[in-house]
Amino acid sequence: MASSDALESVGRGQQRVALASVVAAAVLVAVKLAAGIASGSLGLVAEALHSGTDLVAALLTLLALRVAVRPPDRDHPWGHGKAEHLAALAEAAFLAAASVFIAYHASRRLVSGEMGDVRAEWYALAVLAFVIVVDFARAFASWRAARRYSSPALASNALHFASDLLGSFAVLIGLLLVRAGYPEGDPVAALFVAVLVILAAGRLVRSNVQVLMDRAPEAAAESARQAIARMRPAVELQRLRVREAAGSYFVDVVVGVRTDAAVGQGHAAADAVEAAVRTVLPHADVVVHVEPSREGGEIRERVNAAALAVPGIREIHNVRVMTVDGRPEVSLHLKLPATLPVEEAHTLTCEVEAAIRRAVPELSDVHTHIEPLAESRGGRALPDEEVAAESDVIRGVVRELTGREAEDLRIRRRERGGLVALLTICVDPSQPLRQAHALASEVEERVRRRAPSIADVIVHTEPRADS
Numbered sequence: 379m380a381s382s383d384a385l386e387s388v389g390r391g392q393q394r395v396a397l398a399s400v401v402a403a404a405v406l407v408a409v410k411l412a413a414g415i416a417s418g419s420l421g422l423v424a425e426a427l428h429s430g431t432d433l434v435a436a437l438l439t440l441l442a443l444r445v446a447v448r449p450p451d452r453d454h455p456w457g458h459g460k461a462e463h464l465a466a467l468a469e470a471a472f473l474a475a476a477s478v479f480i481a482y483h484a485s486r487r488l489v490s491g492e493m494g495d496v497r498a499e500w501y502a503l504a505v506l507a508f509v510i511v512v513d514f515a516r517a518f519a520s521w522r523a524a525r526r527y528s529s530p531a532l533a534s535n536a537l538h539f540a541s542d543l544l545g546s547f548a549v550l551i552g553l554l555l556v557r558a559g560y561p562e563g564d565p566v567a568a569l570f571v572a573v574l575v576i577l578a579a580g581r582l583v584r585s586n587v588q589v590l591m592d593r594a595p596e597a598a599a600e601s602a603r604q605a606i607a608r609m610r611p612a613v614e615l616q617r618l619r620v621r622e623a624a625g626s627y628f629v630d631v632v633v634g635v636r637t638d639a640a641v642g643q644g645h646a647a648a649d650a651v652e653a654a655v656r657t658v659l660p661h662a663d664v665v666v667h668v669e670p671s672r673e674g675g676e677i678r679e680r681v682n683a684a685a686l687a688v689p690g691i692r693e694i695h696n697v698r699v700m701t702v703d704g705r706p707e708v709s710l711h712l713k714l715p716a717t718l719p720v721e722e723a724h725t726l727t728c729e730v731e732a733a734i735r736r737a738v739p740e741l742s743d744v745h746t747h748i749e750p751l752a753e754s755r756g757g758r759a760l761p762d763e764e765v766a767a768e769s770d771v772i773r774g775v776v777r778e779l780t781g782r783e784a785e786d787l788r789i790r791r792r793e794r795g796g797l798v799a800l801l802t803i804c805v806d807p808s809q810p811l812r813q814a815h816a817l818a819s820e821v822e823e824r825v826r827r828r829a830p831s832i833a834d835v836i837v838h839t840e841p842r843a844d845s
Contacts, residue, residue: 402516406509406542413505419556421549421567422502424480425509425542463586470582477575484568506550513543541578545571595622601658602629609654613647616669627662629655634669644668677738681708684737685730690714702742708734709745716750723748765789768797771829776803779821785840789832796833799825807841814839 407426414422517539524533548570555563599620606615614634621628635647648666655664677699685694693713699706712730714723731744768789776784786802803821805814818837825835 417502424568466586470579473579477572481572484565487565541574605654629664684733705742707743775824798834802838804842
């Protein structure tokens with residue numbers, strides 16, 4: 379709710395600035411056009427047309443901001459921010475058309491030598507002084523608002539108002555030259571205004587087309603890349619895509635984590651990447667996808683298989699592959715029973731290292747670390763009547779998935795952690811191991827969904843004797 383209120387507040391602030399620009403542009407068009415017609419100054423008429431395009435542009439900006447501030451919906455899941463860039467393109471088209479008109483008439487006067495009846499009266503100079511003050515105020519207000527709200531539409535308005543300010547100065551100088559006896563000063567000033575308009579239109583088109591074409595903002599992408607590179611522990615950056623709309627960034631990141639990392643570790647890595655990106659792009663919409671690391675993955679799998687094939691090895695973890703002097707080496711942790719004598723533990727470790735070297739001969743070295751297996755938590759068996767509902771659910775799941783009754787079912791209560799269900803199911807002895815594993819996993823998942831009181835499910839598979 380707070381974020382929605384903040385968004386509405388920002389939108390209202392932007393719209394107030396845009397509305398003020400509409401009013402100011404309308405006043406300037408009327409004043410410049412009246413003074414230009416009265417004095418016969420092409421420069422002032424050109425400035426009136428310039429302000430007329432700004433009036434249309436300001437109206438487009440106001441409309442675009444009312445669209446852009448809308449929250450994302452089903453048809454526009456990334457919001458409506460690009461409406462601002464579309465409005466800026468429309469503004470550029472109007473500016474370009476006005477510049478062609480101004481340049482044509484100014485050039486014709488200079489070539490023909492017919493400067494027209496230009497009268498640099500005091501009221502024309504007064505109008506220009508007033509216009510310069512207004513242009514400065516508009517440019518400064520729009521620039522400050524664009525910085526505050528990171529709005530490309532308001533930034534484009536600030537640029538145009540700054541060009542208006544330069545154009546007004548040029549027209550003032552042109553009229554002063556006319557007053558001093560140089561009538562060509564007025565069309566030269568008008569031509570200068572046309573050049574300013576063309577340059578402004580070109581900048582607008584280039585910057586906004588880049589956004590609409592989803593060109594990657596290089597500075598933002600590099601900042602995000604460096605933020606991820608500084609993370610500790612490090613992650614493998616596999617892909618980074620950044621796009622921009624209405625001053626907001628959308629970041630798509632794919633990172634690799636160890637293949638033996640747990641789901642919780644992968645989720646923690648994704649959270650850490652998201653936080654790192656937001657340190658440099660505070661309001662970015664960041665999506666992080668986690669993949670198994672490509673670095674040393676195949677070697678790690680062979681190391682795992684070789685170590686677990688050694689009799690007596692119960693568990694391994696933290697398998698890491700490093701490259702030293704151009705050759706890979708591996709480190710891993712072995713978990714052995716806590717009561718195992720040190721001599722026997724050392725023998726097992728040597729067997730594991732030898733098995734790994736045989737399976738992965740390209741390794742330059744193998745480093746092992748021995749840890750005791752954690753002692754199992756205490757628990758107690760429960761009478762059937764205390765867990766009748768849970769037992770019925772489990773037996774129903776087994777019948778549903780296997781078509782047979784569970785061979786064995788016991789439910790225990792741990793001292794900490796709730797109920798644990800231990801059951802045995804029988805499968806076709808010719809069934810591939812991966813299918814049997816998938817069946818056991820499905821049994822576990824359905825039991826957890828249908829009996830939330832059970833904290834853990836351990837399924838043992840055995841071959842059916844009647845096959």
